[in-house]
Amino acid sequence: MPELPEVERARRLCHAHLVGKRIQTVTAAPDSIVYPEALPEHIQARLEGRTVVDTDRHGKLFWLVLDNDDALLMHLGMSGNVQIRGQEAPRYRNKPASYIEEWPPKYHKLLLVCDSAATTCAKFTQRRRPTAKVETATDTTHAEFAFTDPRRLARIRLCFTPHHHHPVSGLGFDPLHNLPDLKTFSAMVRQRKVSIKALLLDQKFSAGVGNWIADEILYQSKVHPAARSHELSDEAISTIRAQMHAICQLAVQVNADHTQFPIDWLFHHRWGKRHKQMEHRTHRGEQIVFVTVGGRTSAVVPEVQQQPTRVGVQASDPAE
Secondary structure (H helix, E strand, O other): OOOHHHHHHHHHHHHHHHOOEEEEEEEEOOOOOOOOOOOHHHHHHHHOOOEEEEEEEEOOEEEEEEOOOEEEEEEOOOOOEEEEOOOOOOOOOOOOOOOOOOOOOOOEEEEEEEEEOOOOHHHHHHHHOOOOOOOOOOOOOOEEEEEEOOOOOOEEEEEEOHHHOOOHHHOOEOOOOOOOOHHHHHHHHHOOOOEHHHHHHOOOOEOOOOHHHHHHHHHHHOOOOOOEHHHOOHHHHHHHHHHHHHHHHHHHHOOOOHHHOOOOOHHHHOOOOOOOOOOOEOOOOOEOEEEEEOOEEEEEOOOOOOOOOOOOOEEOOOOO
């Protein structure tokens, strides 16, 4: 499932090619699941003729900001993706390097055809978010955008000022945008009596953290996923907070290209759980086991992450 770095990659692609463009034509597929709050024809009517003036993201949600302050809000779900015609499609870990979509892409849910528009997007961005860093759109020509989803678990919405409305308003902090200070973070962790893995995956706590990021945070912090949040030491909480920011920041810096992740990351060795005979070890040779914590599969390195004595976990081999 796309997590914070993959979603940020999608937002950056949209920013580079769509900001400053006027939406000429819109093709919205008839799908009441992907469009849960408005008919596709309603989306189409509200988008056509509008200009994209900015993009934004919080957690796993990202959006295009339009010149009337409307926002086209998107969630990639389990297998959603975005593509700009003529550009290599963003791909997940298990896609081959040569993977490039045909056009229009298969399973497309939304197609936008855009042209250049005379608008001062930088001034609009600063008026709306005075402290925001203004990014430059690199494509000044005609652009075509596609949002795809073969599994129909993605969501597309139109809303006004997303940060103040559902679903964005119900999310917790973003590890890159508004990570709480250590004192506040510690209080938030200790007020919950759940496994630390479950807490990290709770989008009302930390928006954008998914399974692989949570496993990486806990491995690098040397904390077992079943450890109870309210029983963690000050040192453990401080380390978890630092690793949360560092891992998300580095993954975003390399545009979610996993081939550029550090060689000592658990990420490179945590996949392929379907193969029961396959032995999983870290870069340092430590054994990786898979357990179920809070209903989710976790990759754990027992040599590094000591299991709490009062909390039982189950061996696990489900597909992720």
